Amino acid sequence: METTEHLLFLCKWTKRVWQDPIFEQIRPNNSINRTDQWLLTAFRRDQNLPARELISLILWNIWKARNNRIFRAKEPQPADLLLIAKEQQYTLSTGRSTKGERALNQNSPTHWRPPEGQNLKLNVDASWRPGDFLCSVAGIARDAAGRVLDGFAATTRVSSAAEAETQAILHGISFLHELKPNHVRDLGSPSGSYFIESAFSLR
Structure with a gap:
């Protein structure tokens, strides 16, 4: 098994x-x-x-x-x-x-671009199959050097592709509220700026 x-x-x-x-x-x-x-x-x-x-x-x-x-x-x-x-x-x-x-990556038109300065970027994604009531959402946070600082994964109930993508972003926002106290001080960023990028895959 x-x-x-x-x-x-x-x-x-x-x-x-x-x-x-x-x-x-x-x-x-x-x-x-x-x-x-x-x-x-x-x-x-x-x-x-x-x-x-x-x-x-x-x-x-x-x-x-x-x-x-x-x-x-x-x-x-x-x-x-x-x-x-x-x-x-x-x-x-x-x-x-x-x-x-x-x-x-020759078949992929999208390339990851790092955030500027001491900002962080959170990339989120969702996977949902039409007819299912559950979807998976996930995200990873990286700094300007591309280092992975943290991430999340969750399962949630949805009824459409748009709802799945929205849930990924909402989970990302909640995740950033928890991530902020853990990493902003280490990075020396007084503003604590974050960017969220969403890439949705319909399977």
Whole structure:
């Protein structure tokens, strides 16, 4: 049975991703049974650990590879996944694409643009299938360097695509009220300015 832990860490091809030496200190073992507990360890501010955004991108690309295998019969390529994640991390931190990243995004007309100065940007999205009463909303907050500071995910009841997108934005606003005391002081921003971008996918 597929569990979150099996999908992200214990599947035979997923294990090959985590075998890279960069993950030596946080490499999940066969006894892992709580993804959230593992993330708490992986996201600690330790200079010897990989950057949090790289870990997030690894998990995101594992999820995409899983969907490509199920829905497109495309076999995952563990050796390429870490390279793709590093290219994406470079793009987020510099605003410039490497050759591999441009190829990865050649069909996507939208590119993330960092906020100015010490402002933060929150990107939100929603996923809803016509006929369903539930949708998923999520968002991530990043600074001008593209560093992931925090994020949220939730499930809510909707009846239309427009309502799903609106719920994503409303959840984002609520999330910012909770995020503000945790990060504005660290960033040294007296104004505490935030921007919300919404990208809605109808599936």
